[in-house]
Amino acid sequence: MSKQAIEILKFAGKDGAFKRKASQFRNFISSEPGSKFTPEAGRYTVYISLACPWACRVLFYLNTKGLIKDFNPKTSSVAKDSIIDLAVVHWHMDSKGWRFPNGEDPCEAATQDPNYGFDRLSKLYYKANPDYDGRFTVPVVWDKKLETIVNNESSEIIRFLNTEFNHLIEDPKKRAINYYPTNLKEKIDGLNELTYENINNAVYKAGFSTSQEVYEREVLNLFDHLNKVEKILKDQNSKGEKFLLSNELTEVDVRLFTTIIRFDPVYVQHFKCNIKDIRSGFPYLHKWVREIYWNVPGAKDTVNFDHIKFHYTKSHIAINPTTVTPLGPIPHILPLEK
Numbered sequence: 001m002s003k004q005a006i007e008i009l010k011f012a013g014k015d016g017a018f019k020r021k022a023s024q025f026r027n028f029i030s031s032e033p034g035s036k037f038t039p040e041a042g043r044y045t046v047y048i049s050l051a052c053p054w055a056c057r058v059l060f061y062l063n064t065k066g067l068i069k070d071f072n073p074k075t076s077s078v079a080k081d082s083i084i085d086l087a088v089v090h091w092h093m094d095s096k097g098w099r100f101p102n103g104e105d106p107c108e109a110a111t112q113d114p115n116y117g118f119d120r121l122s123k124l125y126y127k128a129n130p131d132y133d134g135r136f137t138v139p140v141v142w143d144k145k146l147e148t149i150v151n152n153e154s155s156e157i158i159r160f161l162n163t164e165f166n167h168l169i170e171d172p173k174k175r176a177i178n179y180y181p182t183n184l185k186e187k188i189d190g191l192n193e194l195t196y197e198n199i200n201n202a203v204y205k206a207g208f209s210t211s212q213e214v215y216e217r218e219v220l221n222l223f224d225h226l227n228k229v230e231k232i233l234k235d236q237n238s239k240g241e242k243f244l245l246s247n248e249l250t251e252v253d254v255r256l257f258t259t260i261i262r263f264d265p266v267y268v269q270h271f272k273c274n275i276k277d278i279r280s281g282f283p284y285l286h287k288w289v290r291e292i293y294w295n296v297p298g299a300k301d302t303v304n305f306d307h308i309k310f311h312y313t314k315s316h317i318a319i320n321p322t323t324v325t326p327l328g329p330i331p332h333i334l335p336l337e338k
C-alpha cells in the first residue's frame with residue numbers, strides 16, 4: 001500500500017468518512033476537597049500546537065486570562081513566574097505524530113519539551129501510560145508533580161482553566177474574565193452542540209472524506225450551519241451585541257473562533273470548504289472574527305498563520321502530496337474597518 005493511501009486510512013474509515021476518536025485522559029484540576037489535581041502555580045505544563053484549533057482554544061484561555069505571562073508569539077516563551085508553563089510542538093506532524101524542533105529542523109515559535117527534552121509528544125503519552133493506544137493529540141495538560149497527563153480534551157481543559165486558577169491570577173481584570181457565566185450555561189452548551197459537530201469537526205469531515213458523496217453531504221451541512229451562525233450574529237448585531245450570546249465573549253465564541261480564523265487561509269482550499277469564504281460570503285461572521293482577533297486583548301497573539309498553513313498543507317500528504325503551501329489569501333485576515 002502506498003504511503004499516501006496509509007495516510008488517508010489513518011483519518012477516514014471504510015465508508016470514506018472521517019471519525020474522530022474520543023480523548024482518553026479526562027481528569028479535572030479542581031480545588032474541591034479530595035481532588036488529585038489541585039490548582040498550584042508552576043505545577044502544570046500545557047502542550048499545544050499553534051496549528052491546532054483545539055489546542056489554540058486552550059492557548060486563548062491561557063493568554064487572555066493571564067495564566068501565562070509575557071507570552072512572546074515569536075518564540076512562545078512565557079515568564080518564569082507564569083502560573084502554567086507552555087510547550088509548543090513543531091508545526092509538522094508526520095506518521096509518528098507531533099515532534100519538537102531540533103538543530104537540524106528548527107521551527108520559529110516552537111519550543112523544546114521543557115520537562116524531559118523528549119523529541120516526540122508520543123513519549124509523554126507513554127510516560128503517562130505505557131499501554132496508551134490512542135492518538136498523540138494536543139492539547140495535553142501535564143502534571144509535573146505526579147508525572148502524568150491530567151487531561152487531553154480541549155472542551156474540558158478550558159472549563160477548569162476558566163475557574164480553578166482564578167485565585168492565583170494577579171490582574172483583577174483577567175481574573176474576572178468568565179467565559180462560562182452561570183446565566184448563559186444552558187445557551188452555551190446548546191450552541192456548542194450545534195457548532196462542534198457541524199462546524200468545528202465538520203471542516204475535518206469534509207476535508208478528510210474519501211468519497212464524493214460523503215464530502216458533498218458534509219460540506220453542504222457545514223455551510224448550512226455557517227448560515228445559521230451568520231443569522232445569529234446578524235440578530236445579535238441588530239441588538240447591539242458583538243458576540244454570539246452577549247456583548248461579552250463566552251466559551252462558545254472562543255471555540256468557534258479557532259475554527260473560523262483558519263477558514264479562509266486553510267479550510268477553503270485544503271479541506272475543499274469552498275462554497276463561499278468568510279470574508280466575502282458571511283459579513284457578520286467576518287465582522288465577529290475580526291472583532292475577536294483585533295480587539296480582544298491577547299487574542300491575536302494566539303494565532304500563528306505560518307504554523308496553521310504549514311501544518312495542514314505540509315503534513316496531510318494524502319490531501320496535498322506536493323506539500324506546496326498556497327500563498328493566499330493575502331492578507332490572512334483583513335483589518336477591522338474593511
Ligand SMILES: N[C@@H](CCC(=O)N[C@@H](CS)C(=O)NCC(=O)O)C(=O)O
Binds near residue numbers: 152
Ligand atoms: N477532541 C480533542 C481533539 C484534539 C485533536 O484532534 N488534535 C489534533 C490536532 S488538530 C492532533 O493532535 N492530532 C494528532 C494526531 O491525530 O496524530 C480536543 O478537542 O482536545
